[in-house]
Amino acid sequence: MSTCRPFARPFYVMLKPAGSDCNLSCRYCYYLEKRRLYDETAVFCMSDELLELFTRQYIEAQTAGEVLFTWHGGEPLLRPLSFYRRALALQQRYAAGRHIDNCLQTNGTLITDEWCRFFRDNGFLIGVSIDGPQRFHDAMRCGSFHDVMRGIELLDRYGVEWNAMAVVNSINADYPIEFYRFFRDIGCRYIQFTPVVERIADAGSYALRLMPGMTEGGRLTKTSVSSEQWGLFLCGIFDEWVRNDVGETFVQIFDATLANWAGVPPGICSLAPVCGHSAAMEFNGDLYSCDHFVFPGYRLGNIRTSTITEMMYSERQTAFGNAKRSMLPQQCRECRWLFACHGECPKNRFIHDRYGNPGLNCLCAGYRRYFAHVAPAMDYMKTLLDAGMAPSNVMEWIRTVRD
Numbered sequence: 001m002s003t004c005r006p007f008a009r010p011f012y013v014m015l016k017p018a019g020s021d022c023n024l025s026c027r028y029c030y031y032l033e034k035r036r037l038y039d040e041t042a043v044f045c046m047s048d049e050l051l052e053l054f055t056r057q058y059i060e061a062q063t064a065g066e067v068l069f070t071w072h073g074g075e076p077l078l079r080p081l082s083f084y085r086r087a088l089a090l091q092q093r094y095a096a097g098r099h100i101d102n103c104l105q106t107n108g109t110l111i112t113d114e115w116c117r118f119f120r121d122n123g124f125l126i127g128v129s130i131d132g133p134q135r136f137h138d139a140m141r142c143g144s145f146h147d148v149m150r151g152i153e154l155l156d157r158y159g160v161e162w163n164a165m166a167v168v169n170s171i172n173a174d175y176p177i178e179f180y181r182f183f184r185d186i187g188c189r190y191i192q193f194t195p196v197v198e199r200i201a202d203a204g205s206y207a208l209r210l211m212p213g214m215t216e217g218g219r220l221t222k223t224s225v226s227s228e229q230w231g232l233f234l235c236g237i238f239d240e241w242v243r244n245d246v247g248e249t250f251v252q253i254f255d256a257t258l259a260n261w262a263g264v265p266p267g268i269c270s271l272a273p274v275c276g277h278s279a280a281m282e283f284n285g286d287l288y289s290c291d292h293f294v295f296p297g298y299r300l301g302n303i304r305t306s307t308i309t310e311m312m313y314s315e316r317q318t319a320f321g322n323a324k325r326s327m328l329p330q331q332c333r334e335c336r337w338l339f340a341c342h343g344e345c346p347k348n349r350f351i352h353d354r355y356g357n358p359g360l361n362c363l364c365a366g367y368r369r370y371f372a373h374v375a376p377a378m379d380y381m382k383t384l385l386d387a388g389m390a391p392s393n394v395m396e397w398i399r400t401v402r403d
């Protein structure tokens with residue numbers, strides 16, 4: 001096994017213990033169709049033996065004293081509690097003094113008292129997918145609103161730490177304030193927004209229906225958000241947040257934007273300069289460059305035949321990571337917001353820039369609007385941070401300059 005550890009930063013692997021299996025079929029889901037990569041498979045289920053191999057390799061591969069396990073899917077709660085008990089036992093067996101944390105991303109519908117006790121007792125951080133008020137959520141997520149809210153109430157009752165993962169799509173994007181207030185009203189203090197940007201491939205050009213980023217052609221799905229919608233959405237929510245909630249409600253993209261303004265790592269890959277530190281592993285041990293690049297051309301190998309270390313530090317994965325920067329079109333290279341945007345996620349890069357070069361992010365116009373809109377407040381918060389003061393002082397300032 002390779003002992004070479006050239007990355008200073010840790011890396012992460014998102015695990016798919018039930019593959020792409022799910023009890024829902026959300027309209028915009030990019031992951032459900034990944035079962036087509038494994039046509040010969042009837043049951044998508046990570047074996048105990050593979051779980052052990054992964055756990056050992058993953059812990060050994062980490063350069064830091066903390067190790068984060070990320071359970072993802074499909075729906076990870078389709079696996080029984082006994083699977084996760086075994087996972088924790090294996091983590092302890094191979095920890096060798098390292099501190100281990102677990103987070104799990106779920107649609108929330110299968111949460112029970114028993115799961116909550118387990119999450120609480122073992123310090124799991126739970127990401128719950130919820131797309132805002134019922135009419136928005138149900139329109140995309142199979143009418144599951146009440147089941148998800150019941151899951152959230154259970155998590156609250158047992159004191160389990162959770163945050164919201166909200167997908168911004170063609171429908172809810174036009175209602176930023178209603179959407180944002182919903183999360184505040186249900187007591188959610190940590191919110192992540194992800195825009196839907198998916199393209200359907202021209203017939204027969206890909207093994208999957210949806211296309212990978214950094215390619216040309218295809219047509220946008222109906223649920224995808226437009227660049228204009230995304231920009232207006234972010235500006236609308238920012239105005240509400242910056243007046244009332246700084247330091248109280250944490251919106252991941254605003255924190256990441258401020259981090260880039262202050263010159264520290266942003267904490268989300270989409271606004272970081274390079275990719276390559278977060279891979280995804282399917283139920284059978286296949287490792288892919290990123291959860292949003294689970295396509296045959298981005299399969300790095302399988303942990304039964306190569307180690308995670310070899311694959312994560314391979315030339316291929318390094319090239320994948322650096323492509324985020326090296327493939328930036330001229331318009332991005334000249335952009336005044338490059339320090340904050342970095343061309344955003346390569347998954348969303350498939351339009352031409354103003355010079356006719358390929359590889360511009362299809363949300364570019366929205367991001368330009370957003371960065372220009374938040375710049376004065378970001379400048380002010382950076383000044384506060386430099387002076388050792390809390391960014392929440394921006395709320396008072398913004399009221400005096402804008403009211």
Ligand SMILES: C[S@@+](CC[C@H](N)C(=O)[O-])C[C@H]1O[C@@H](n2cnc3c(N)ncnc32)[C@H](O)[C@@H]1O
Nearest residue numbers: 028029030031073074075105106107129165196
């Ligand atoms: C694929 S799901 C897997 C975990 C779990 N089933 C859930 O829904 O939380 C992971 C996250 O991706 C989000 N998601 C699904 N399809 C998406 C898309 N096309 N674009 C952006 N996010 C998407 C989901 O809403 C969820 O928050």
Ligand code: SF4
Nearest residue numbers: 022025026029074107
């Ligand atoms: S619950 Fe998650 S995995 Fe299942 S369809 Fe919805 S987004 Fe996809």
Ligand code: SF4
Nearest residue numbers: 269270275290345346
């Ligand atoms: S491709 Fe997108 S999601 Fe994947 S690591 Fe890069 S920025 Fe993140």
Ligand code: SF4
Nearest residue numbers: 332335341343361364
């Ligand atoms: S705002 Fe547009 S041009 Fe500027 S870095 Fe981002 S994607 Fe590139």
